[in-house]
Amino acid sequence: MGGRHFWTAFSLSGALALAGCSSGIGLYHAAEGGAISQGGQPPPGLNQPYPNLADVPAAPPLAAPGAQAAITAQAHGGVSAPSPGALAGLSLPAAPPPLPDVPGLDIPTRPAAMAAPAPPPAPPVTPPVAPPVAIGFAPGSALLPDAEMAKIRAVAAARGAASVVACGFGGGQLPLGLARARRLADALTAAGVPPAAIRLTASASGSGGFVQLVY
DSSP states (O other): OHHHHHHHHHHHHHHHHHHHHTSHHHHHHHHTTTGGGSSOOOOTTSSSOOOOGGGSOOOOOOOOTTHHHHHHHHHHHOOOOOOHHHHTTOOOOSSOOOOOOOTTOOOOOOOOOOOOOOOOOOOOOOOOBOOOEEEOOOTTSOOOOHHHHHHHHHHHHTOTTOEEEEEEEOTTOHHHHHHHHHHHHHHHHHTTOOGGGEEEEEESSSSSEEEEEEO
């Protein structure tokens, strides 16, 4: 009975030992000193000769005492203005130097001073017009009553050098509107307005007509 337990424990310990060898740690230890140490890159400069220490430059001389402090103070204080003696005898040229005449060399000329912008164009002047003077006609005709003739003579007297627009409305008929416009033009001519200063216009809609001064 005791021998059976002994062999059983011995078998378990052997199995555990084999399991440990098959693990990652066991494989690492198996490869250590073998494939793990092969294939590495050589260090840089391995095949180069040793440097010659005679080629190393000598150390620079030490700065004078206080030189570093002077440089630091100048950096913090900014650039100082030049002395008047350093600027003596210096003058700016009155004109730019002439351009060199080199064959094949095209140097653009300096742009001329910009001219003042041209003033904007003046807006078109609209000739003033007087308010229209309404003229009444007899219904359905181009006859002018005497009271309307007095209005036309007043417009002609105030014309001066202006033109006169004579407009007739036909009450739904354009021929009647044209006849009334011509009648107004005849009345203006009789009042002293030159025919060249009269502008005729007519419309089929509306009633009566008007005369208007255009300066």
